[in-house]
Amino acid sequence: MARVILLTGGNLGDVKSRLQCAQQQINEQIGPVLRCSHRYESRPWGFDAETLFSNQVLEADTDLSPDEVLDAVGRIEVALGRDRAAEQVERERTGARYASRTIDIDVLFYDDRVIDTPRLCVPHPRIGEREFVLVPLCEVMRERRHPLTGLTAAEMLEALRQKNRKPCDDESRLS
Secondary structure: OEEEEEEEEEOOOOHHHHHHHHHHHHHHHOOOEEEEOOOEEEOOOOOOOOOOEEEEEEEEEEOOOHHHHHHHHHHHHHHOOOOHHHHHHHHHHHOOOOOOOOOEEEEEEEOOOOEEOOOOEEOOOOHHHOHHHHHHHHHHHOOOEOOOOOOEHHHHHHHHHHHHOOHHHHHHHHO
């Protein structure tokens, strides 16, 4: 049995219901969901959009291999209305790397394994750059260590916030 950590999110349609359905499908197709964070709203990362994203971290036990988890995630996304072709059209239209979507499920961790294949990179390579990942991750596993950096989720979040803090932030707190 392996422990897999997933991030679910989206910003189109009834995201709350879709994330609930995603959790149910993960429970049925990947393995029992042991813990889940609250849903957190955030601005889009890497592109502009009018609607906020809602994201949630889930921890599940699985008997599936990493590739089988990825296949199951893809099936769940399609079943919940993800249209990658439409996303591609939108990315081409805007020139952005990312686009709004109904559902997205990322594999953040698979036990403490490091996987780097053309299909799958685990731990997810941009965990430490994304507050919308780290905040819900810290809620459910604050002391979870990144197998490559050795940093905990809490340490990664603090480092990201320090990096993104503007110099005037300190001055505005003094008044």
